[in-house]
Amino acid sequence: MEPRQSRLLAVEDAGFYPASPSSEFIHSSVLSLCVLVVFESEIPIDDSETMTLLKKDFLPVNPRFSSLLLKDEKGKQKWKRVEVTLQDHVIVPTFPVGLEPDAYDGCFKEYLSKIFMEKLPEDRPLWEIHLFKYPTRDAAGIAVFKLHHAIGDGFSLMGALFSCLKRADDPSLPLNFPAASVKECQLRGNGVVRLWRGVSGALGGCWNTSFDFCRSVLMSTVMVDDRSAIRSGTMEVEKEPVSISTVTLSLDIIRQIKSNIGGTVNDVAVGTIFYAIQLYKQRTSQNSSGTRMTALVLLNTRMLSGYQSLNDMLRQNTWGNNFTFLHVGIPSCKDAEKADPLAFIYKARKTIKRKKNSFAVVLTGRLLQMLRSIRGPEAASRFIRGTLENTSTAISHLIGPMEKMDLGNHPVKSFYFTVAGAPQSIGLTMVSYHGNLRLSVAGEKGFIDSELLTSCVKEAFDKIYTVACGKNGIKQR
Structure with a gap:
């Protein structure tokens, strides 16, 4: 034809x-x-x-x-x-x-x-x-x-x-985005202390890299998450119909939580999702199923401080696909109602921070290039598909503008995004805009109750705020 x-x-x-x-x-x-x-x-x-x-x-x-x-x-x-x-x-x-x-x-x-x-x-x-x-x-x-x-x-x-x-307020002015600074680690103390911290950090980094890389390869090939409330295990699940729901969270409250307990906006958001998944499992009477659940947290590898113009991206050779996955285990608990909501944020923060300091993502990229060179791009594509297929969900977080936008003389009230084609029962995406964080849930229709899950996200967020900030915005101990 x-x-x-x-x-x-x-x-x-x-x-x-x-x-x-x-x-x-x-x-x-x-x-x-x-x-x-x-x-x-x-x-x-x-x-x-x-x-x-x-x-x-x-x-x-x-x-x-x-x-x-x-x-x-x-x-x-x-x-x-x-x-x-x-x-x-x-x-x-x-x-x-x-x-x-x-x-x-x-x-x-x-x-x-x-x-x-x-x-x-x-x-x-x-x-x-x-x-x-x-x-x-x-x-x-x-x-x-x-x-x-x-x-x-x-x-x-x-x-x-x-x-x-x-x-929307003044088309002659550029859109502004929250600054995402990358803080350099500073070693304090005398020469012996700095030397010891450097050696121990290098040894820890080597161990983390080896462990994370091996686990990443295994998760993409032979290790598979359990079937659970968020993973049906259906073959070619990307061909199944989906239902899409969203929920809006206040960035001011997220920042207040972050200020009280530490971490980043992303740590609070991911921890909230992890807690919500436990509440969802309990609501759907599947709390005892699926003890091993893994989330793929997408990491932007550019290490840039905000959105750039096209010319800047092309000049720095950063336009295109510059991302990788961090395998983050989703914590489980026997009773989500009695669990400490902050524990999910602490766990997410600790794991993401450790994996960001690992060179496993670099090694995985080299592995994909090697697969492409030896067996062709389809082999590398099968490896990425296995990474998605064998895990429970993927979480992606993007930064949007702080001011209200206008699209062809149409003021944008809100917006969100989602990703189609991933072989997973559920996909979770987040984007910030004009003081809010919009979370989208795309779930396998008939298996995932996306409306229930978004309500669990809201409930988890409220509980985390109550525990982290209390009535006067001060962490309760």
């Missing part, structure tokens, strides 16, 4: 450039991931300027938005610049007129689940926009950007989208 023939690219053709290894890993017959970003508008959607906005602001952000991902005669994937027919990328679904917001809310959730499952057409650039022009409980209208992960990771894709958005 013509579309399939067009997927092969002759080496002498002009206008193409090689795909990165990471793009090859997550765009294959083994694994194909997409990112869906959902923008909730404060006003009804007016799509009269959509094509102009896309042509003027969106396409110029990165050439991959105007490229096909093809294979050359040697089977290597390459990006090929093409003319983009914008009308093919903008979808406006129709529903009955005159329904109540609650009814349209259900329509949108079903529609989001539908496009979550659909594959992007391979005969045009790997992105599309869906405009839901009906009022829901949370928005007057909704715009959904669906982009293939091969174009870039969440950091790159969000950076691209944010470069198209303006500040």
Whole structure:
């Protein structure tokens, strides 16, 4: 068929450039991931300027938005610049007129689940926009950007989208993002103390690296998490329908908790999720099942302090997929109601901090490159798929702007994102925006009760706040 023939690219053709290894890993017959970003508008959607906005602001952000991902005669994937027919990328679904917001809310959730499952057409650039022009409980209208992960990771894709958005209060000013500083370790004491700390730190680092790397390889090949309330064990679970729910948490309260007990915003968020999972297991009467559960916490390997412009990313060679997974065991308890809520944050903080100081992520990257060189990109893709398939969930956290955004003269009330195509029963994603943290739960429909889980997140968050801050915002002892 013509579309399939067009997927092969002759080496002498002009206008193409090689795909990165990471793009090859997550765009294959083994694994194909997409990112869906959902923008909730404060006003009804007016799509009269959509094509102009896309042509003027969106396409110029990165050439991959105007490229096909093809294979050359040697089977290597390459990006090929093409003319983009914008009308093919903008979808406006129709529903009955005159329904109540609650009814349209259900329509949108079903529609989001539908496009979550659909594959992007391979005969045009790997992105599309869906405009839901009906009022829901949370928005007057909704715009959904669906982009293939091969174009870039969440950091790159969000950076691209944010470069198209303006500040709602003053479009002439840039969006601001929370600073994420990387603190250098400072050794204090006399020379002997510094020497001892350096030696012990190096020995500990070697042990951590060896342990984490070996465990990572085993978890990607032979070790498998137990079946539990959040892992069904269904083969090719990514082909099962999903239900998507969200919950909003206050960043001010998260920072207050962080200030009282230490750690980072991410530590508090991940610890809250871990506690919520235990509450969810108890609510679903599966508290005794699945003692071994592992979360893959995504780590951005750029070590940057915020979103960068496209030129900065290209100059520093950081555009694309620059992330890795940290295997973090999800703590279990016999009775979630009697457990110490803060223990889950302490555990998350300790494990994530230790793994960040391990070189296992570097070794895993080298292993993937070796697999690609010896057995081809499909082998590396199978390794990544095994990493996802054998664990219980993946948790991704991105940083959004502090000010309210405007998308084509549509003030953005809130937004969230989710990842499609991962072979897991549940995926958890978080993004901060305008003083809040929005958590999205994408769960295997009929197995995961995503609404119940988001309510457990809210309950866990409230309990953590009560214990950490008390009535006067002071940690109770």
